[in-house]
Amino acid sequence: MDTLFTNVRILDGTGAQPYSGSVLVQGNRIRQVGRSTAAISPAGATVIDGAGATLMPGMCEAHTHFSWNDAATLAEIQTMPLEEHVLWCAKVARRYLQAGFTSCVGAACAKPRLDVVTRNAINAGQIPGPRYLAASQEITVPGGLGDETLPHLPFPEFSFGVNVNGAEDMRRVVRMFLKYGVDSIKLNLSGDNFTPQSPAGTTWMTDAEVAVAAEEVKLRGKRIAVHARSAASVRQALRHGVEVIYHASFTDTETLDMLEAAKDRIFVAPGIAILYAMLNEAEAFGITRARATEMGYQVEWDAALESLSKMHKRGVRILPGGDYGFAFTPHCNNARDLEFFVKYLGFTPMEAIRCTTLYGGQIMMQPHELGVVKDGYLADLLLVDGDPLANLAILRDPKRILAVMKDGAFAKEPPIGDAFGRLLAGSEAQRAWGRAA
Amino acid sequence: MADVLFSNVRIFDGGGEAPFTGDVLVQGQRISRVVKTGHGQRSQPVAGVTAIDGGGAFLMPGMVEAHTHFSWNDQPSLDAIQRMPPEEHILWCAEVAKKYLDMGWTSCVGAAAAKPRLDVVIRNAINDGTIQGPRYLAASQEITVPGGLGDTTAPHLPQPEFAFGAVVSGPHEMRRCVRMFAKYGVDTLKINLSGESITGMPSEMSQFTEEEIRVCVEEAKAWGKRVAAHARSTWSIKKCVELGIEVIYHASFADEEALDQLEANKFNHFVAPGLAWLINTCHNASQWGLTPEVTRKMGYHRELEAAIESMKAMRKRGIRILPGGDYGFAWTPHGTNAKDLEYFVRHVGMSTMEALLSATAWGGPMMKMGKQLGYIREGCLADILLVDGDPLADITILQDKARILAVMKDGEFHRAPPLQGGRAVRTGMPATVTRWAA
Numbered sequence: 001m002d003t004l005f006t007n008v009r010i011l012d013g014t015g016a017q018p019y020s021g022s023v024l025v026q027g028n029r030i031r032q033v034g035r036s037t038a039a040i041s042p043a044g045a046t047v048i049d050g051a052g053a054t055l056m057p058g059m060c061e062a063h064t065h066f067s068w069n070d071a072a073t074l075a076e077i078q079t080m081p082l083e084e085h086v087l088w089c090a091k092v093a094r095r096y097l098q099a100g101f102t103s104c105v106g107a108a109c110a111k112p113r114l115d116v117v118t119r120n121a122i123n124a125g126q127i128p129g130p131r132y133l134a135a136s137q138e139i140t141v142p143g144g145l146g147d148e149t150l151p152h153l154p155f156p157e158f159s160f161g162v163n164v165n166g167a168e169d170m171r172r173v174v175r176m177f178l179k180y181g182v183d184s185i186k187l188n189l190s191g192d193n194f195t196p197q198s199p200a201g202t203t204w205m206t207d208a209e210v211a212v213a214a215e216e217v218k219l220r221g222k223r224i225a226v227h228a229r230s231a232a233s234v235r236q237a238l239r240h241g242v243e244v245i246y247h248a249s250f251t252d253t254e255t256l257d258m259l260e261a262a263k264d265r266i267f268v269a270p271g272i273a274i275l276y277a278m279l280n281e282a283e284a285f286g287i288t289r290a291r292a293t294e295m296g297y298q299v300e301w302d303a304a305l306e307s308l309s310k311m312h313k314r315g316v317r318i319l320p321g322g323d324y325g326f327a328f329t330p331h332c333n334n335a336r337d338l339e340f341f342v343k344y345l346g347f348t349p350m351e352a353i354r355c356t357t358l359y360g361g362q363i364m365m366q367p368h369e370l371g372v373v374k375d376g377y378l379a380d381l382l383l384v385d386g387d388p389l390a391n392l393a394i395l396r397d398p399k400r401i402l403a404v405m406k407d408g409a410f411a412k413e414p415p416i417g418d419a420f421g422r423l424l425a426g427s428e429a430q431r432a433w434g435r436a437a
Numbered sequence: 438m439a440d441v442l443f444s445n446v447r448i449f450d451g452g453g454e455a456p457f458t459g460d461v462l463v464q465g466q467r468i469s470r471v472v473k474t475g476h477g478q479r480s481q482p483v484a485g486v487t488a489i490d491g492g493g494a495f496l497m498p499g500m501v502e503a504h505t506h507f508s509w510n511d512q513p514s515l516d517a518i519q520r521m522p523p524e525e526h527i528l529w530c531a532e533v534a535k536k537y538l539d540m541g542w543t544s545c546v547g548a549a550a551a552k553p554r555l556d557v558v559i560r561n562a563i564n565d566g567t568i569q570g571p572r573y574l575a576a577s578q579e580i581t582v583p584g585g586l587g588d589t590t591a592p593h594l595p596q597p598e599f600a601f602g603a604v605v606s607g608p609h610e611m612r613r614c615v616r617m618f619a620k621y622g623v624d625t626l627k628i629n630l631s632g633e634s635i636t637g638m639p640s641e642m643s644q645f646t647e648e649e650i651r652v653c654v655e656e657a658k659a660w661g662k663r664v665a666a667h668a669r670s671t672w673s674i675k676k677c678v679e680l681g682i683e684v685i686y687h688a689s690f691a692d693e694e695a696l697d698q699l700e701a702n703k704f705n706h707f708v709a710p711g712l713a714w715l716i717n718t719c720h721n722a723s724q725w726g727l728t729p730e731v732t733r734k735m736g737y738h739r740e741l742e743a744a745i746e747s748m749k750a751m752r753k754r755g756i757r758i759l760p761g762g763d764y765g766f767a768w769t770p771h772g773t774n775a776k777d778l779e780y781f782v783r784h785v786g787m788s789t790m791e792a793l794l795s796a797t798a799w800g801g802p803m804m805k806m807g808k809q810l811g812y813i814r815e816g817c818l819a820d821i822l823l824v825d826g827d828p829l830a831d832i833t834i835l836q837d838k839a840r841i842l843a844v845m846k847d848g849e850f851h852r853a854p855p856l857q858g859g860r861a862v863r864t865g866m867p868a869t870v871t872r873w874a875a
Contacts, residue, residue: 083558117524
């Protein structure tokens with residue numbers, strides 16, 4: 001079914017100013033983008049009169065954890081049984097798509113195969129969800145972030161991440177995840193203030209361990225993504241050729257120089273929402289501002305704003321997304337990151353949009369066909385009620401996301417009531433199935 | 438949830454009477470009014486409801502599948518089912534659950550799952566709205582003995598994870614096994630009392646000791662659970678009656694004594710023969726190597742004849758026979774379950790009315806919901822199908838998704854009626870035109 005959007009304000013995702021026009025989708029691709037109101041011949045396409053709504057590329061979430069279950073601790077995520085966990089992931093995947101995220105980069109999952117299975121089910125059409133790159137569990141070291149085993153419960157199943165100790169141990173674990181079919185391997189190079197025994201400033205993986213992971217991943221054409229909050233961990237990632245760097249809160253001049261030198265290769269997704277939430281919005285979960293400050297979040301927040309502002313000035317690609325899926329950062333508020341970028345990092349709204357569109361196509365490894373409203377590109381599109389450049393907050397309001405199209409098909413249909421007042425059976429069925437998966 | 442008024446529908450109310458033209462009002466999750474129209478009577482006006490003009494469509498209670506295996510994955514062997522990893526398996530179950538509801542089965546009785554928690558998790562996910570599916574009673578795995586039906590371990594691969602069923606030996610292990618499934622939250626314990634010819638142990642043979650069965654029933658009752666048995670052999674049917682196993686699956690080889698026992702206790706038992714398995718294994722499985730010659734040697738043709746005779750005799754004696762059973766193999770794919778009603782008419786001698794009642798009126802007690810389910814009557818739960826055509830004239834139309842115009846479960850449309858196109862089914866919703874931007 002082809003679709004023609006007429007009378008829309010096209011925000012093409014490249015950073016160019018929006019313009020009025022129409023967009024023709026044929027099959028799964030954008031076939032024609034018309035500037036001005038001159039009509040494109042519909043030729044059998046379903047015509048959607050946008051009435052001046054904004055048409056923009058679907059958003060990309062650069063640091064996604066479908067399997068985080070909106071709990072307040074890692075242990076609570078891990079204790080969800082496997083079967084329930086899969087259904088949870090399926091439900092969250094559908095919600096992300098409906099919220100306007102047509103692509104997501106998996107950043108780690110809570111059990112070995114959750115991401116892979118969810119990606120496969122999306123691709124097979126079994127469940128609705130965004131384009132997805134599947135991650136491994138977090139690979140960590142004994143005592144590091146993600147090691148949730150207890151001295152009397154040392155079993156690997158109790159652990160949120162996978163513990164490795166030594167280069168050969170790393171090789172075996174990386175090979176196991178590659179066998180399972182992940183798109184990326186996640187390494188925890190630094191600690192996190194969430195786990196006081198291994199705070200954000202600590203860096204504990206050996207270069208030998210990281211090198212083996214990099215070697216194995218390269219052999220199979222996959223990618224490494226790292227949790228790296230400390231300056232030392234960011235430098236370690238850059239030394240080993242890592243492309244996807246999560247957090248990067250603490251930097252110094254040397255680290256910034258290294259980041260800038262690698263700027264055409266790397267992506268930074270800071271996930272600052274969790275820092276903000278821990279300081280300002282976690283009191284209901286027992287973390288007062290005083291407690292968060294004691295845990296080190298104020299120091300990290302200040303450092304992160306400085307580091308990321310500098311990176312932005314130096315032209316490093318910074319992308320939204322990150323660590324939604326905790327009680328204090330519930331899933332599907334992810335577009336809030338764009339507002340944080342403007343408010344705290346000195347982005348213009350247009351730069352913030354570009355992070356989730358143009359850069360999104362790039363981090364999804366489809367730079368020439370995804371993330372821009374352009375002839376020949378994949379038809380991942382949002383119809384938005386209002387102007388996101390004037391108010392980014394509308395991108396996290398389900399009522400303002402009028403329609404979501406992924407790969408040429410509506411994941412969320414525009415709310416059309418026809419002139420005869422008939423319920424449209426098709427859309428009813430669509431909604432019903434939407435609830436299902 | 439909007440209230441719904443179906444008008445101009447032919448109502449089959451589940452009581453066994455001929456259908457009548459009338460209106461059905463659904464308020465909340467229940468049927469609040471059933472009115473005969475025509476003959477000078479007309480419906481009372483209602484306000485604030487979604488009005489659906491059925492255009493003479495057939496309105497009947499949602500159907501109940503009495504022997505459901507969501508986790509069978511349309512494969513040709515137990516081993517192929519068991520090899521599906523748990524993550525994929527749970528997504529498969531979710532997909533199948535929706536398919537059953539699509540096809541008009543608003544209730545299903547789980548008859549065994551292929552991994553310990555699949556049924557329980559699916560039931561819970563349906564109930565909390567995570568996925569769409571019928572009302573569901575969750576079963577355990579099949580409890581069996583070493584070497585019995587469902588023991589798919591190999592001598593060099595003895596790990597329990599390789600077994601399709603839960604393998605126990607002795608009353609002590611039986612008790613432990615039942616307790617484990619009760620802990621997981623099943624509604625039903627499934628026990629394999631007889632063999633199954635395709636697995637090597639013939640259907641006429643029985644595999645458990647009486648003591649083991651007794652412990653299973655005793656322990657299940659202690660936890661308030663129901664027991665259901667795979668019981669093809671004569672001995673196993675009798676043990677179901679003698680030891681109080683409520684749900685009897687298959688019951689192929691019922692002799693005179695077994696029939697007498699069943700008749701004397703006919704409101705204590707449900708029989709779901711699962712004829713589809715026998716019929717299609719005998720006649721429609723050649724593509725998977727099971728030619729009629731092969732299945733004849735296995736004994737299935739003889740069993741089919743025996744099962745048909747048994748069901749005919751049970752029907753005459755008023756024993757409750759219900760549809761469903763062993764859909765989910767390659768030659769009995771999920772979603773084709775309404776064939777059972779056709780088989781009841783063609784082979785067992787039921788009228789189309791009896792076949793419909795077997796899927797509706799007996800469904801309520803089978804679901805442990807008494808007369809709240811299975812009827813289009815005031816106060817009953819609103820599980821409703823709108824069907825294009827008359828199943829009493831042609832029972833096979835219930836196999837056709839396109840003829841099942843709408844499926845409502847618990848007062849909510851799972852599939853709303855198509856309001857444009859071939860059939861004259863329309864709503865009286867007020868016209869609204871939505872614009873998205875000022």
